[in-house]
Amino acid sequence: MNPILSFVVILIGIYGLAVSTNIIKSVFCVTIIEAGLILLFLNLGQYEGGLIPIMEALGIEIVDPIPQALMITTIVIGSTITSLALMISIKIFHITGSIEWKDFLKRK
Amino acid sequence: MIYAPVLFVFIPIIIAIAVFLIKSPKAHYLVFLSQAALIVLFVLYALFLSANPDQNIIVFGGWDARFAISFYNDWLSLVFIGLTIFMWTVILLYTFKINYAQKKLFFFLMFLEGVFLGLIQTNDLFNMFVFLELTTVLVTILIVYRKGGEAFKAGLQYMLLNTVAAMFFLIGIILLYYVYGTINIRVIASEIALYSDYNIVKFAYVLMITGLCVKAALFPLFTWLPRAHGVAQASISALLSGLIVKAALYIFLRVNFDMFSNAYSMSEMFFWLGAISALVGVVIAMSQKDLKQILAYHTVSQVGIIMMGLAATGPIETLFTNPAAFGGLLHAVNHAVFKSLLFLAAGSIIRVYQTKKVYEIRGVFKTMPWTAIVLIVAMLSITGAPFFNGFISKSLIKYGFKQDALKMIVFTIVNLGTMISFVKFSQILFGPKQKLIVDRQYKQHFAMSLLAIASLVIGLAYYPIFKSLFALTWGGALYLDYLIYIEYIGYMALAVLIFHFVVKRDYLPFRLLRGSPISFLTANSIFVFSMIVIGLFVFL
Numbered sequence: 001m002n003p004i005l006s007f008v009v010i011l012i013g014i015y016g017l018a019v020s021t022n023i024i025k026s027v028f029c030v031t032i033i034e035a036g037l038i039l040l041f042l043n044l045g046q047y048e049g050g051l052i053p054i055m056e057a058l059g060i061e062i063v064d065p066i067p068q069a070l071m072i073t074t075i076v077i078g079s080t081i082t083s084l085a086l087m088i089s090i091k092i093f094h095i096t097g098s099i100e101w102k103d104f105l106k107r108k
Numbered sequence: 109m110i111y112a113p114v115l116f117v118f119i120p121i122i123i124a125i126a127v128f129l130i131k132s133p134k135a136h137y138l139v140f141l142s143q144a145a146l147i148v149l150f151v152l153y154a155l156f157l158s159a160n161p162d163q164n165i166i167v168f169g170g171w172d173a174r175f176a177i178s179f180y181n182d183w184l185s186l187v188f189i190g191l192t193i194f195m196w197t198v199i200l201l202y203t204f205k206i207n208y209a210q211k212k213l214f215f216f217l218m219f220l221e222g223v224f225l226g227l228i229q230t231n232d233l234f235n236m237f238v239f240l241e242l243t244t245v246l247v248t249i250l251i252v253y254r255k256g257g258e259a260f261k262a263g264l265q266y267m268l269l270n271t272v273a274a275m276f277f278l279i280g281i282i283l284l285y286y287v288y289g290t291i292n293i294r295v296i297a298s299e300i301a302l303y304s305d306y307n308i309v310k311f312a313y314v315l316m317i318t319g320l321c322v323k324a325a326l327f328p329l330f331t332w333l334p335r336a337h338g339v340a341q342a343s344i345s346a347l348l349s350g351l352i353v354k355a356a357l358y359i360f361l362r363v364n365f366d367m368f369s370n371a372y373s374m375s376e377m378f379f380w381l382g383a384i385s386a387l388v389g390v391v392i393a394m395s396q397k398d399l400k401q402i403l404a405y406h407t408v409s410q411v412g413i414i415m416m417g418l419a420a421t422g423p424i425e426t427l428f429t430n431p432a433a434f435g436g437l438l439h440a441v442n443h444a445v446f447k448s449l450l451f452l453a454a455g456s457i458i459r460v461y462q463t464k465k466v467y468e469i470r471g472v473f474k475t476m477p478w479t480a481i482v483l484i485v486a487m488l489s490i491t492g493a494p495f496f497n498g499f500i501s502k503s504l505i506k507y508g509f510k511q512d513a514l515k516m517i518v519f520t521i522v523n524l525g526t527m528i529s530f531v532k533f534s535q536i537l538f539g540p541k542q543k544l545i546v547d548r549q550y551k552q553h554f555a556m557s558l559l560a561i562a563s564l565v566i567g568l569a570y571y572p573i574f575k576s577l578f579a580l581t582w583g584g585a586l587y588l589d590y591l592i593y594i595e596y597i598g599y600m601a602l603a604v605l606i607f608h609f610v611v612k613r614d615y616l617p618f619r620l621l622r623g624s625p626i627s628f629l630t631a632n633s634i635f636v637f638s639m640i641v642i643g644l645f646v647f648l
Binding site for chain 2: 010018023084095102
């Protein structure tokens with residue numbers, strides 16, 4: 001896959017953040033950006049015909065293991081962020097009765 | 109003693125877990141035990157490091173240093189570690205009585221301290237990202253700790269904007285890994301010149317710098333900061349303004365000056381970035397009527413001033429020989445001291461008066477004498493009065509561009525604006541004694557006095573301190589020049605005049621500035637836009 005495609009995914013996420021008025025949508029746009037960068041990094045680390053980097057594959061051609069190690073951490077962080085953000089969105093819904101950024105701003 | 113950096117991270121985290129698990133509220137006194145242990149450990153480690161300067165790096169797991177996770181300490185990180193431990197001690201002292209039964213708050217505070225100390229010491233770009241994101245999550249929880257609609261809104265905006273910024277920082281790291289094959293800061297710093305002409309490295313640089321601009325709340329990207337400061341409780345605001353923003357500046361120093369300074373020289377751009385944020389922050393601060401909002405916008409402007417100083421530096425070793433750059437670093441420390449003092453004092457005042465409006469609070473000096481005295485010390489520091497710490501760092505920053513008339517004018521305007529809005533702030537001191545219930549808070553007074561003493565000590569004894577700590581040879585005899593006193597008094601008189609005839613009358617431009625918050629959606633567009641602008645500077 002072309003790395004440009006992952007940048008397209010990231011840009012879609014940024015566009016969504018800039019236009020969506022719904023809080024839940026904003027949270028998931030951040031998730032989309034994260035997915036795009038995970039794709040980008042895994043893509044840069046692999047090549048055609050490389051095996052997965054586990055112990056049995058020693059001595060054979062394997063792909064670079066560092067991107068995979070780093071990206072699994074990024075996925076964990078991303079899930080933390082998403083769950084906390086959704087939790088706060090639920091609280092916002094309970095307090096204001098709406099999950100729109102605009103309604104929310106009006107109640108200032 | 110070589111493993112002390114690991115203990116810096118784990119002592120607060122273990123204490124946090126202990127506080128959370130033990131049922132009795134008496135266990136909360138453990139936090140002071142941890143602070144005492146950290147202070148002792150810090151002093152021992154600083155002595156150890158100055159005796160053995162070659163043992164400054166720890167590699168975990170016995171891997172090749174190119175790929176392993178490692179911690180690295182030099183004098184810069186030692187300064188920030190010392191500042192962190194000091195500030196946390198003060199804030200724990202301040203907030204202990206108010207939140208005595210709140211074990212969750214102490215859990216998150218202590219956990220944040222461990223994460224923060226890790227962020228300062230890490231030598232690995234990806235770990236830096238992990239610590240950065242952990243900081244964001246923990247700070248968000250602390251912001252929304254007082255549950256309310258406004259708090260949740262500000263907290264969510266803070267988290268989403270900072271997460272996007274950190275994600276772009278991570279894309280920069282990924283591209284650097286793709287080119288250099290490592291994420292170790294020291295290795296990249298030594299090899300940066302090999303590929304710095306590549307467009308992909310320039311692109312990575314742009315992404316990382318823009319991400320850090322959000323974290324440091326520089327000009328177009330500061331929108332999260334005033335909101336987050338406004339809703340959090342006083343101690344958390346002090347922490348945010350004093351340290352969390354400084355973390356971004358520290359990473360900025362590491363990334364921009366440690367790694368990229370041999371490749372690109374962007375000091376003009378960073379100077380004007382800082383100058384514009386200083387101007388904008390100070391102008392908006394003048395228009396505010398809320399105690400905490402005034403202080404929050406001043407954080408934006410003071411970070412701009414720090415940036416004006418730091419922009420002058422080249423490679424990180426030149427930070428000592430260059431007065432302006434050293435002034436920038438010193439102003440980061442000083443700002444942490446006096447701005448936290450302002451926030452803590454304002455928090456005490458708001459708690460007693462039950463309002464945040466600057467024109468409604470009167471007679472603080474007679475109602476709360478000790479708080480008023482430390483508040484005056486902080487206000488003199490931030491406006492740059494002689495004998496206080498703000499004066500030292502501002503003079504050093506000014507020293508860097510003495511010949512450049514335009515830069516001097518910008519700096520003077522920023523200074524004057526700071527004075528005007530603190531003349532406005534000081535209006536709360538005057539007036540008759542109010543009939544309010546003032547409870548004696550000895551721990552709070554002690555915490556605020558510590559900060560006030562620190563700002564006085566740096567202001568009065570800066571020369572012997574820096575000479576013994578950093579072996580500086582310049583910068584003595586600043587107070588013998590009588591011109592500085594005339595200058596300060598003259599500007600102060602001008603500021604009082606402008607306050608009475610312009611700011612107090614609240615003309616239309618001020619009302620417009622006060623009532624126009626930039627929404628979250630616009631902030632994201634601005635983020636992309638500023639990325640393009642910085643990209644233009646780097647590529648052209």
